[in-house]
Amino acid sequence: MIPSHISFRATLLTFFLALTDSAQAHPSKPDTSPNEIRATSPNLSAYRPVLTDGTASLPSPTGTLKSITLGRGTQNYTCASSASTPISDGATAALFNVAQLLPTLSISQGQAVLNSLPNALVGDTVAQIAQSGLPVIGEHHFTAAGVPTWDLFGEGLLLYGSGVGDIAAPAGANAGPQGYGAVDWKALTGAAGSVGLTEVYRVETAGGKAPTSCSGSGATIEVQYAAMYWFYE
Numbered sequence: 001m002i003p004s005h006i007s008f009r010a011t012l013l014t015f016f017l018a019l020t021d022s023a024q025a026h027p028s029k030p031d032t033s034p035n036e037i038r039a040t041s042p043n044l045s046a047y048r049p050v051l052t053d054g055t056a057s058l059p060s061p062t063g064t065l066k067s068i069t070l071g072r073g074t075q076n077y078t079c080a081s082s083a084s085t086p087i088s089d090g091a092t093a094a095l096f097n098v099a100q101l102l103p104t105l106s107i108s109q110g111q112a113v114l115n116s117l118p119n120a121l122v123g124d125t126v127a128q129i130a131q132s133g134l135p136v137i138g139e140h141h142f143t144a145a146g147v148p149t150w151d152l153f154g155e156g157l158l159l160y161g162s163g164v165g166d167i168a169a170p171a172g173a174n175a176g177p178q179g180y181g182a183v184d185w186k187a188l189t190g191a192a193g194s195v196g197l198t199e200v201y202r203v204e205t206a207g208g209k210a211p212t213s214c215s216g217s218g219a220t221i222e223v224q225y226a227a228m229y230w231f232y233e
Contacts, residue, residue, distance in 0.1 A: 042099050042100075042102045042103045044065045044066075044067075044068065044099060044102075045064075045065065046107045047065065047068065047102075047107070047110065047111060047114065048111070049061075049201050049203045049204075049228065049230040050115060050203055050204065051185075051187075051201070051203065052167075053167050053168055053169065053170045053171075053185065054170060056167040056168070057167065058165040058166075058167055058185060058186070058187040058201065058203075059164060059165045059187055061187075061199050061201065061230075061232045062198075062199070062232075063198045063199050063232030063233050064232060064233050065230065065231075065232055066155075066157070066196070066197060066231045066232055066233040067097075067099065067137075067152060067155060067157065067230075067231040068097075068098055068099050068114060068228065068229075068230055068231070069095040069096055069097060069098060069137065069138065069152070069228075069229045069231070070095070070096045070098045070117050070118065070121065070129075070134070070226065070227075070228060070229075071093040071094070071095055071096075071140055071202070071225075071226065071227045071228070071229050072093055072094055072096065072121060072122070072124075072125075072126050072129055072225075072226045073091060073092045073093025073094060073126070073140065073224075073225065074091065074092055074093070074208075074222040074223060074224055074225065075088070075091045075183055075207075075208035075209070075210070075222075075223045075225050076088075076089040076090050076091055076092065076220065076221070076222055076223075077089055077210045077220065077221040077222075077223065078219060078220055078221075079214035079217050079218070079219055079220070079221065080214075081214065082214050082215050082216070082217070083213075083214070083215070084213075084214045085210075085212075085213060085214065086210040086211060086213075086214055086217070086221055088210070089142075089220070090141065090142030090146065090148070091140060091141070091142065091148075091208075091225075092139070092140065092141050093139065093140040093141075093225075093227075094126045094129075094130075094136050094138075094139060094140075095136065095137055095138035095139060095140060095150065095152065095229060096129060096130075096134040096135065096136055096137070097134065097135050097136075097137045097154065098113075098114065098117060098134065098228075100134070100135075101113055101134075102114075114204075114228060115204055115228070116204075117204070117226070117228065118174070118204045118205060118206040118226035118227050118228060119173075119174045119204070119206050119226075121206075121226045122174055122176055122177065122206035122207045122224060122225065122226040123177055135154065136154070137152055137153070137154030137155055138150060138151050138152035138153055138154060138155070138157075139151050139153075140229070143160075147160050147161070147191065148160070148161040148188065149161070150197070150200055150229065150231070152197075152231070155196075156195070156196065157195060157196040157197050157231065158193070158194055158195040158196070158197065159188075159190050159194045159195075159197040159198075159200055159231065160190065160191040160192070160193050160194050161188030161189070161190070161191065161200060162188055162189050162190075162191045163186060163187070163188050164187050164188060164189050165186065165187035166184050166185070166186050166187075167184060167185050168184055168185075169181070169182035169183065169184060169185060169205050170182075173205060173206060174206035174207060175206075175207065175209075176206055176207020176208060176209070176223065176224055176225060177207060177224050178207065178211075178223055178224060180207070180208075180209045180210060180211050180223055181207075181209035182205040182206055182207060182208060182209055182225075183202075183205045183207070183208035183209050183225060183227070184205070185201070185202060185203045185204075185205060186201070186202045187199070187200075187201050188200050188201075188202075196233055197231050197232065197233055198232055198233060199231070199232040200229055200230065200231050200232070201228075201229070201230040202227050202228070202229055203227065203228050203230065204227060204228040205225060205226070205227040206225060206226045206227070207223060207224050207225040207226065208223050208224070208225025208227070209223065210223060211223075
């Protein structure tokens with residue numbers, strides 16, 4: 001696990017220093033210094049998202065894994081009054097290509113890194129993550145009609161989601177900087193208009209859950225979150 005109290009840039013530097021040592025021992029491996037995260041196309045077929053909280057499970061994917069991204073942004077809520085309960089109003093997030101971290105790692109190491117990233121990154125801003133060298137390849141938002149949308153413009157892919165599964169985040173999940181808790185894990189299939197994608201899974205969530213009441217809040221609440229998004233074609 002990557003410790004949540006270490007900043008992403010420090011974590012990434014430590015991570016790549018270890019890879020650099022490995023590359024020196026095996027010169028045929030590419031340079032993966034912190035400033036040179038290279039654009040690569042790793043074989044993703046061996047990787048699997050965690051789909052269970054230990055009690056309940058999301059349905060298994062039926063397609064072929066196409067892309068793995070880290071989402072970092074906010075889950076958004078509205079409040080009718082200070083006495084009301086927050087109501088979900090979608091989300092916005094930048095989607096980072098994290099598959100580039102995998103080529104120099106074993107499958108087990110790569111899987112561990114993927115599962116740990118949201119916990120490590122939820123305390124860092126989108127700008128800080130971008131400065132590390134991880135490229136933004138898309139964005140997550142909701143349409144005016146409330147349809148969850150993932151636009152992977154860097155890969156020419158688009159998914160309009162329709163929910164098919166929802167489970168609570170594990171009890172030990174990172175509650176996020178605001179301490180409200182981790183949002184649910186979800187499985188969604190592609191609705192009409194999707195391009196090149198049929199399924200997306202939101203797992204390993206950190207933060208994003210609404211406060212229990214609107215007391216002390218304004219008309220809108222933005223809750224910081226991070227999550228892994230696994231896309232299938």
